[in-house]
Amino acid sequence: MRKLTKQQKDELEAIYQFYLNNENVKRMNEIQMHRGSSCYIHSFRVAKLCVKKAARYQRYTFEDLKNVLVASILHDYYLYDWREHHELKKKHGRRHPLVACANAVRDFNIPIEVQEIIKTHMWPLTPKLYPKTKEL
DSSP states (O other): OOOOHHHHHHHHHHHHHHHTOHHHGGGGGSSOGGHHHHHHHHHHHHHHHHHHHHTOTTTHHHHHHHHHHHHHHHHTOSSSOOGGGGGGGTHHHHHHHHHHHHHHHHHHOOOHHHHHHHHTTTTSSSSTTTSTTTTO
């Protein structure tokens, strides 16, 4: 992809702000993630980093960048604290991509490309869920 236009940057920022201010997504703030960070903070950091890196590569279209942005925000949209549920502790790493994807489809009706990115974001920990899209 060539350098982003102001209009494209504005569109990406609008998508980012939509999810940043969404009440359902804000529930991720209640879930502890890596090193004391919340799921919410983690996901938005991942989103900024992924889009910044993906924008450097010419093989990506603007539509790809939008998909990467949404998928990286919602990749951990599982909305439960696996530390509080003993039965989920061993299965969380393999299970949460499917739960996050189902929640994202339910709440945001995300396209299939975004669904695939979310479902496969833990590969190779989830060997049956092999990445099928170039965004990964």
